[in-house]
Amino acid sequence: MKKVSTLLVTVMVAMLFAGTVNAAEEKKADAPAAELENLAPNPGAENTHHYSKYRVLVKHDWNKNRKGQVPVGWGLYVGGGRWFFGVSTDEKKSGKNSAFLKIVRVDHSDKRNVDWAQAAVFFSGECDLYTVGKSIKIKPGANYCFSFWVKGTITNLRAMVQGFIPLPEGAKKKLKRVTIKSFKIFDEAGKEVPRITATDQWKFYTVKVKMPAGCEQFSCGIGNTSGYRTGENDKVGNVLYIDDVRIWEDK
Numbered sequence: 445m446k447k448v449s450t451l452l453v454t455v456m457v458a459m460l461f462a463g464t465v466n467a468a469e470e471k472k473a474d475a476p477a478a479e480l481e482n483l484a485p486n487p488g489a490e491n492t493h494h495y496s497k498y499r500v501l502v503k504h505d506w507n508k509n510r511k512g513q514v515p516v517g518w519g520l521y522v523g524g525g526r527w528f529f530g531v532s533t534d535e536k537k538s539g540k541n542s543a544f545l546k547i548v549r550v551d552h553s554d555k556r557n558v559d560w561a562q563a564a565v566f567f568s569g570e571c572d573l574y575t576v577g578k579s580i581k582i583k584p585g586a587n588y589c590f591s592f593w594v595k596g597t598i599t600n601l602r603a604m605v606q607g608f609i610p611l612p613e614g615a616k617k618k619l620k621r622v623t624i625k626s627f628k629i630f631d632e633a634g635k636e637v638p639r640i641t642a643t644d645q646w647k648f649y650t651v652k653v654k655m656p657a658g659c660e661q662f663s664c665g666i667g668n669t670s671g672y673r674t675g676e677n678d679k680v681g682n683v684l685y686i687d688d689v690r691i692w693e694d695k
Contacts, residue, residue, distance in 0.1 A: 483580050483691040484567055485517030489531050489543040492516060515543045518565060521573035524551045525561025535685045537593040537646050542687035547680050561678045564604045564667025567689045571663045576608045576619050579663040580691065582655055587694040590664045591650040594642045596684040599677050600669045601640040603627060603651045607659035627653035640666060642684060652694060664691065
């Protein structure tokens with residue numbers, strides 16, 4: 445009986461130890477985002493500068509916020525409508541600011557008979573959908589992640605990832621832009637989800653992407669999905685808040 449009791453205790457201790465190790469491994473799996481270097485130049489939109497300085501750094505003049513502050517190290521692309529891009533002190537996940545994007549005018553599609561607007565915010569440097577700007581330098585072929593918190597009335601969102609590949613000397617352009625459409629999205633619980641959605645509460649997402657071979661720089665961000673197709677959520681006054689961005693190499 446004593447041998448049986450000793451064996452039972454040994455098994456229980458082993459199981460407890462195994463559970464502790466598994467828990468530690470799970471915790472370790474969640475740790476990289478917090479432990480690795482954050483490549484985002486201005487994660488919480490805390491650092492700002494006047495629009496006039498931002499205008500010098502971007503190619504296209506899309507922002508209607510021409511007298512206010514915009515976050516340093518963030519960029520804007522507009523595909524339709526007119527948008528107001530800046531920082532909010534009223535809505536933020538942490539710190540004193542969040543970045544925001546607001547619809548101030550919509551376009552009309554006669555073909556589809558919808559009012560629509562389309563835009564994207566990049567938090568990887570002052571750049572837009574087409575120009576490299578101050579996008580992040582990366583390791584070709586490596587895996588990268590970016591995470592963020594979102595909130596607002598522009599609810600249907602998509603991840604935007606652009607890679608830039610150097611071209612040979614003598615080419616008209618120095619870099620070739622590559623739109624990266626293959627990536628995975630995860631919610632706060634670590635569950636893979638098909639899309640990014642915003643609500644009236646802050647929601648957390650992580651996007652994991654493998655960079656193409658030869659790609660030495662990339663930009664990443666989020667934008668609305670509707671465009672001219674449906675006009676869903678494309679109403680004047682609708683707004684999206686973004687805060688606490690992280691970008692890191694997924695080693």
